[in-house]
Amino acid sequence: MAANIKSGLKEVARSAGVSIATVSRVINGETVVKEATRLAVNSAIKKLGYRPNRAAQRLRSTHRSRKLIGLLIPDIQNPYYIDIISGIESYASAHGATIIIGNFSQDAQRERIYIDTLRSESVDGCIVATTPRTEKYVEGLIRDGFPVVCIDRGLKNLKSDVVKSDNETGAFAATEHLIKLGHKRIAHIAGDLQIPTSHERIAGYKAAHQQYKLRVDEGLIISKHSNYESGVELALQVLKMKKRPTAIFTGNNLLTLGVLEVLHGHAIKIPQEIAMVGFDDVYWANSLNPAVTAVKQFGYEIGHQAIELLFKRIEEPQRPPVSHIVNTQLMVRKSCGTGS
Amino acid sequence: MAANIKSGLKEVARSAGVSIATVSRVINGETVVKEATRLAVNSAIKKLGYRPNRAAQRLRSTHRSRKLIGLLIPDIQNPYYIDIISGIESYASAHGATIIIGNFSQDAQRERIYIDTLRSESVDGCIVATTPRTEKYVEGLIRDGFPVVCIDRGLKNLKSDVVKSDNETGAFAATEHLIKLGHKRIAHIAGDLQIPTSHERIAGYKAAHQQYKLRVDEGLIISKHSNYESGVELALQVLKMKKRPTAIFTGNNLLTLGVLEVLHGHAIKIPQEIAMVGFDDVYWANSLNPAVTAVKQFGYEIGHQAIELLFKRIEEPQRPPVSHIVNTQLMVRKSCGTGS
DNA sequence: CTGAAAGCGCTTACAG
DNA sequence: CTGAAAGCGCTTACAG
Structure with missing residues (x-):
């Protein structure tokens, strides 16, 4: 328990009266080791407070473990990604894995640099919410043998594991909810059109209109970036529309x-x-006034599934890629009124 | 630019017609290298798309660099810590440093495990917002030579760099604001009393009362944990008070x-x-209704200063520890009315 | 079941 | 200014 002066494999081996190879085998849970030996080694490890040097492990081992996972996140200030990170992190921490976080703030260059960093750090795998612009770098990662799981969207030229929400259905439900309440002029303030999810949500918005025989007014769909400032700017634009939605x-x-x-x-x-x-829903939706009706993405779940898939891929690199489409849920609160 | 098949120091050395020692020197920016050699090496690096293996660097180098920084964060769902992480991360990323994130969710055991992990990963330094319960582990880190910067509070038995808000003054300003508006029964829903900042804020609350000759009613100060659920529970308690604040x-x-x-x-x-x-302020304070008056902690700044101090300590391990007390700012909005 | 030895990709005295 | 060589702390065939 007491922190000890640097003790390595050598010290443990000496203390247990075995070779460093045997200690290494115990640490890595190899089943060949004789029970009695294992016990002796483990007690030496505990006695000396030995902690393996992960840099050395990483350098030497031939196959990937599950110790270091890289995250590529577009925007850490977005509560949705926080949920995802939480889901990943709690699973990782429960399995002794460490997380490197790369928040590129929607900046393609920073994203590229982070991808390089993840390589340099020899991560065992990555979970990435990538943008189309840096897609080929992520593909490079996969081609070079890095296990990768995509969040929010897959890759163009390569199959990969992907975990994402059912954006179109979610957007459909939101729009339908408004239509059923009698709304006919519904503005859609969309996210950055460079991001594929924006298009999926627009598609859901349009599909709902078609389903209910409402003409889609393209002038009602406006977008700029996916951030707070754009929300402000585009809302102002909505208020200025000749016929207000x-x-x-x-x-x-x-x-x-x-x-x-x-x-x-x-x-x-x-x-x-x-x-x-x-x-997108937030845990404090009820702190808004009125409490806002929202399409909940299960970010925590998405993160959880992503790292689970990643671990499976590390174990079985040739496993065929799968897509997990996670349902959304319309959380009806007070921002639409209570009936038609 | 194209990703290349594993190229190491050896390949670069061969391509540039020098030894691997020289390549290493160029990478590490040693000034002894002759200009012409440096150029040749750099162009070989670029040509081969060489990226140093950080695990190997970490294993071999004798002094700490600034490549891997560990973060110990109590709660990643708290927007204040997100701000801090953002501040740290943007500085780190601008300096080629990578961040390992340890979110222990207010759980002492997880915090201890993370501290061990940071050791195992041979991080170059850590930024920690620790709790009193795990204090000795953090102290162990420092004793073993890890550069550490504390956020929110210092350590008991050891001097260390610390960056924190002026909690008492901030709480004083908030309370004073209410008092000047004529309030005489002000409830204080405090954070977890195990956390020192909670006490500092209570002290500010009390100091304001004294300054304005108001008796402090201890029954008005209630607390449980520092989370959302406690906010709900304690608010209900306030509403039930015989004489409502x-x-x-x-x-x-x-x-x-x-x-x-x-x-x-x-x-x-x-x-x-x-x-x-x-x-605590949030960037979406104006999205609340009414916009909430709040004591802003400059989380981003705090994070920024913390990593700056950490980098300095890595360079100069013997530098005497300093404390940075960051001012808070009362953001007056609409939740208190507009004047007495 | 266990050990001796090679080697992962680097850095760093030590020579020259 | 540069190179040959040792070695960081591990893992992994290869013997036995």
């Missing part, structure tokens, strides 16, 4: 928050003057 | 959000029926 469907968390700032700032009553549904 | 001062982010859920749920008008100030 009676409802807004926002494409993500940050946009929702930005829109709320504008609506509250203009003292616009929600839902009486404008109803709202947002994509 | 006219204002609430919450001890952190999560508590604020929990309290808001309750107040909105009970349709209690803020600030007319109950005024509110929270410790």
Whole structure:
């Protein structure tokens, strides 16, 4: 228990009266080792407070373990990604794995640099929410034998494991909810059009219109970036529309928050003057006033499934890639009113 | 630019017509190398797309570099810590450093395990927001020569660099604001009393009362944990008080959000029926309704300063420890009304 | 079932 | 200014 002065394999071996090879075998749980030997080694390990040097392990071992996992995250300020990270992290920590976090803040160059870093660190695998612009770097990672699981979207030229929400269905449900409440002019403040999920959500929005025989007014679909500032800017744009929409469907968390700032700032009553549904839920949705109706993505679950798939791939690199499409759930609260 | 099949020092050396020692020197920016040699090596590096193996570097080098930084964070779901992580991460990424994240979710055992992991990974240094219960493990880290910077609070038995907010002054300002608005019964929903910052904030709350000759009613200071659920639970408790307070001062982010859920749920008008100030600000404070008045901690700045101090300590391990006390700022918005 | 030895990809005295 | 060689702390065939 007491922290000890640097003790390595050598010290443990000496203390247990075996060779370092045997100690190594015990550490790696090889079953060949005789029970009595194993016990002796383990007690020496405990006695000396020995901790393997992971850099040395990583350098020497021939096959990947599950010790170091790299994360490539577009925006750590987005609560959705925090949920994902939480899901990954709790599973990782329960399995003794460590996480390297690469938050590239939607910056392609930083993303590239992080991919290089993950290589340099010899991570055992990565979980990435990549953007189309850096796709080929992620593909390179896979070609070079790194286990990779994609979040939010797959790759273009390569099959890979992917875990994502059913964006179209989620957006459909949100839009349908508004339509059933009688709304006919529903603005959609979409996320960055460079991001594929934005298009899937737009598709859901349109599909709902078609289903209910409502014409889609393309002028009602506006977008810029996927951040808070764009939410503010685009909400202002909605308010200036000649024929003001009676409802807004926002494409993500940050946009929702930005829109709320504008609506509250203009003292616009929600839902009486404008109803709202947002994509992405937050644990404090009830702290908003009114509590906002939202399409919940199960970020924690997505993260959890992603790392589970990653571990499986590390064990079995040739396993055929799978796609997990996680359902969303419409959380009906107060921002749309309570009935048609 | 194209990703290449594993190229190591050896390949670069061969391509540049020098020894691997020279290549290593170029990589490490040693100034002894002749200009012409350096150029040749660098072009070989670029040509082969060489990336140093960090595990090998870490294993071999005698002094700490700034490549791998460990983070010990109590709760990644708390926006304050996200800000801190952002500040650390952006600085790290700009300096080619990688970050290992250890989110222990307020769990002492997980914190201890993470500390061990950071040792195992041979991190170059750590930034830790530790709890009193695991203090001795962090102290062990320092004794064993790991550069450590503390956030939020220092250590008991050991001097170390520390970066933290001026909690007492911040809490004083929040309370004073309410008092000046005429409030005499101000409840304080404090964070977990095991956490020292909670006490500092309580002290500020009390100091403001004394300054303005108001008796402190200890029954008005309630606490449990520092999370959302406690915010909910304690707000309910406030509502049940025989003589209901006219204002609430919450001890952190999560508590604020929990309290808001309750107040909105009970349709209690803020600030007319109950005024509110929270410790900790969020970038979406204006998305709340009413926009909440809050004591802003400069989390991003704190993170930034912490990693800067850490890098300095790595360079100069014997430098005497310093404390950076970062000012807070009262962000006056709408949750207290607009004047006495 | 266990040990001696080679070697992972680097860095660093030590010579020259 | 540069190279040959030792070695960081491990893992892994290869013998036995």
